[in-house]
Amino acid sequence: MKEDNIDNLFKNLEGSFDLEAPAYGHEQRFLEKLNTQQGTKTLTGKNKSWWKPLSIAASIAILCTIVFNVYKSKPSLEQQVAQISPEVSRTEFYFASLIEQQVNTLKSESTPETKKIIDDTMIQLKKLETNYTQLEQDLVNGGNSKLILSAMITNFQTRIDLLQDVLNTIETIKNLKNYDNAKTTI
Template identity: 35%
Template sequence: MKNNMEDFFRDKRQEFDAVEPNIGHFERFQAKLNKEKTEPKKKGGTPWYVLAIAASVLLFFGYWMGNYNQSTSIEQGIELAEVSPQMEETQNFYVATIQKEINEIKLKKTEANQKIIDDAFIQLELLETNYRKLTLELKESNADKRVIYAMINNFQSRLQVLQNLMDRLEEFEELAPQENRV
């Protein structure tokens, strides 16, 4: 096949050479060649292997930082829900009830009752801190029933603080309109 093509072009050479290049074509071509030789080649960007190395270093650094943070962070305890399905239901009930009470209190919040609400939330923060300590104790004690009862009691105490706060807010609302009338 190759010989056939070569023979074809050799025989038809006269027909292909019908058109001459423009005047100065060879000089322009030579100038372009010389220009490419004198100009330094521009790199097309960062080589792929440099990007691959950088990505590998970033992945390694991220993995290391994740493990480092995990080992040095404050030790996490065991939540009540991790003990058993019944305890999970208990925790979910108390958390949902507490959140509902907090939302209702936030709706009743005014400038006049701000101090009462702030005091109650300080008590809640103390109970929450105590609960975090109890989760650590639960982890160390391998689900000791005394710790579990203390955690449930903590939930009950938080709920009691919120219910007392709601009672005080209702009393405050009843007294506030009477004071304005006098």
């Protein structure tokens, strides 16, 4: 029965509904009137305008702080070693360039006959580099500096001797191959 009354009410009011859109700013004015009656204060457009730029500025400041802290991290292991012993960095540069030169020569001598020995040599060099890095870490951590520096130099010398021995072996292999080729052509 109640539903019939509501249906009748809407049928009677049909055509008299206001279908026009409210004027610009109607909602804001309505909320201000409502809040003044209730004694509260709302954030108007003027009060809201500072919030967005402030939040953007705060986000940028936080991002800059994070980036600064990442790049300001502690110095690398090589830099720490250079601070402890500048001679080590000069010696390391000399030995590293010499080793790199010999490695390039070794790679240029690669043939099917010498591939296995070259691959094994590269594995041994990686192991020696890992040991050298551990020695650097020990030096930074405050170990016996004279003993560690001596071990670091020995590590470099071992790498150079290994490369020189392998280059000599490759030269011997090449000579034997040439000798065998000369022998079979006669």
